[in-house]
Amino acid sequence: MSDATKPPVATAEPSDGLTTWPHLVRVEFLVALAAMLVLTVWSIVLDAPLEEAANPNRTPDPSKAPWYFLGLQELLVYFDPWIAGVVVPLLIIVGLMAIPYLDRNPAGNGYFTLRQRPFAIATFLFGFLGLWIIPIVIGVFCRGPGWNWYWPWESWDVAKTVDLRNVNLTDLLGIRDATAATWLGGLLLAGWFGLGGVFWLWQRKSLALLQLGAARYAIVAFLWLSMAGIVVKMALRLALNVKYVWVSPWFSV
Amino acid sequence: MKTPPEGLGRQLWRSIFRHRFEDLPRNRMLQITSSVFLHLHPATVRRHGLRLRFTWGMGGLSFLTFLVTVVTGVVLMFYYRPTAQWAYIDMKNLQHEIPFGMIQRNMHRWAAHAMVILVWLHMLRVFLSGSYKAPREFNWVIGVALLVLTMLLSFTGYLLPWDQLARWAITVGTNMAAATPFLGHQGPGASLTGVTERTDLRALLLGGPQVGDPAILRFYVLHCVALPLMAVLLMAVHFWRIRKDGGISGPPPPKGE
Numbered sequence A: 001m002s003d004a005t006k007p008p009v010a011t012a013e014p015s016d017g018l019t020t021w022p023h024l025v026r027v028e029f030l031v032a033l034a035a036m037l038v039l040t041v042w043s044i045v046l047d048a049p050l051e052e053a054a055n056p057n058r059t060p061d062p063s064k065a066p067w068y069f070l071g072l073q074e075l076l077v078y079f080d081p082w083i084a085g086v087v088v089p090l091l092i093i094v095g096l097m098a099i100p101y102l103d104r105n106p107a108g109n110g111y112f113t114l115r116q117r118p119f120a121i122a123t124f125l126f127g128f129l130g131l132w133i134i135p136i137v138i139g140v141f142c143r144g145p146g147w148n149w150y151w152p153w154e155s156w157d158v159a160k161t162v163d164l165r166n167v168n169l170t171d172l173l174g175i176r177d178a179t180a181a182t183w184l185g186g187l188l189l190a191g192w193f194g195l196g197g198v199f200w201l202w203q204r205k206s207l208a209l210l211q212l213g214a215a216r217y218a219i220v221a222f223l224w225l226s227m228a229g230i231v232v233k234m235a236l237r238l239a240l241n242v243k244y245v246w247v248s249p250w251f252s253v
Numbered sequence B: 001m002k003t004p005p006e007g008l009g010r011q012l013w014r015s016i017f018r019h020r021f022e023d024l025p026r027n028r029m030l031q032i033t034s035s036v037f038l039h040l041h042p043a044t045v046r047r048h049g050l051r052l053r054f055t056w057g058m059g060g061l062s063f064l065t066f067l068v069t070v071v072t073g074v075v076l077m078f079y080y081r082p083t084a085q086w087a088y089i090d091m092k093n094l095q096h097e098i099p100f101g102m103i104q105r106n107m108h109r110w111a112a113h114a115m116v117i118l119v120w121l122h123m124l125r126v127f128l129s130g131s132y133k134a135p136r137e138f139n140w141v142i143g144v145a146l147l148v149l150t151m152l153l154s155f156t157g158y159l160l161p162w163d164q165l166a167r168w169a170i171t172v173g174t175n176m177a178a179a180t181p182f183l184g185h186q187g188p189g190a191s192l193t194g195v196t197e198r199t200d201l202r203a204l205l206l207g208g209p210q211v212g213d214p215a216i217l218r219f220y221v222l223h224c225v226a227l228p229l230m231a232v233l234l235m236a237v238h239f240w241r242i243r244k245d246g247g248i249s250g251p252p253p254p255k256g257e
Ligand code: HEM
Pocket: B055, B056, B057, B058, B059, B060, B061, B062, B063, B066, B119, B122, B123, B126, B131, B132, B136, B139, B140, B141, B142, B143, B144, B146, B147, B150, B235, B238, B242, B247, B248, B249, B250
């Protein structure tokens, strides 16, 4: 990208341009002052936690990750660690970075609007609130010993029995043969992501999909179905005690 | 030369600030462009970009909390030794013996937690106002890298007090690395690559099979040197790009202008 072909945006003074000094610097200074005040009072009133010294021989129950990672730890209830702790974080990072290249909607650039971009905003809020913030709140306030559900007002002394009747989806469907189960589970999973292809065939003439093009669409569909898939798996677990959808000799989903 | 020779005070002033200070539009611009710190700003801003209603002030506050952690963090480093033998004792001393130790630690901790939340809210604002759209795509990508760095900074700091909370939170967190496909000894495909608990990805992070002395040192170096340097670098690029991308985003100017 050569600078010569583009007008130098930064130096062109916009019509309602104000000088940064003092207009912006003043706002920054006042906000910083207020923030420092809040932080100072906060630090006087509330002490940072320091528990007893680290003891490798005594594992606390529950052992919680730092609060900002509790969304991922909450996923461990529903997924194996390699998904919850590795695949999902990578998908989040890559997916976030991809957003500007996937959202081709020119509307809503530089102002708040829901009406002009309902799909983008709904998807983002679903991920941000539904799959990140709410699981963190659950992890911080509602998880006790054995990672069982304890309401914040419940005592952790009351032992909760764990319901260990989880079964695989293929068991529920009556498949006993391991190879057949592997095939069926794999097909179910492929079918889930195949929904993206079905939707493409159905809607490919629509303006939104034409704008996207096949490559962007494939990525959007994959990321979107992955997000929705997390919810589906949670629902299957909560409603039917499903442990895995797909069991294979190497890994399970 | 008819003008009298320049006075010492004036010479000193000019040598530092490189421009006059009378309140003229030109000097207001120079005030920004001739200061290495302020020139990360554009010289002018659009009116709506000043409104907290638009930016929520979240990017700036993320930066402020970062600066607070840098300053308080340097103070904490004077009193802290990154070894299992001393780390916890040093924390106790800091809290009970060192004048103003407790509030330094509190400010460091709370500013770090605040920064995590502020960065999330900043990202939410940027998304909702569509400010990642052209020409700001790549600044969003840099932002995501900053988001990851912010959380890694917090995470690596979490271990350092070496109390029960620290040790086990990091154990839970780094156990994920042991589950990495092919690279973690508990992950799928571990038998193909033959990694063990001493040679896998978690061992690389911790310097051994579990959280101990080498882990404290690694996290300490990452926390105090490597990650902050990367964050400062990316922040400089982030701010510089805001300027190059035409300043804070905003609605297109009304038709006919
Ligand atoms: C350490 C973390 C970060 C710092 C210190 C920071 C700082 C800032 C500041 C000061 C601004 C100016 C406008 C404002 O205050 O909102 C800004 C704008 C921006 N930030 Fe960040 N940011 C950080 C992380 C992020 C993240 C996580 C993202 C997105 C994923 C992001 C994307 C952007 C974009 C696209 C703009 C331009 C917005 C516009 O023009 O309206 N930044 N950032």
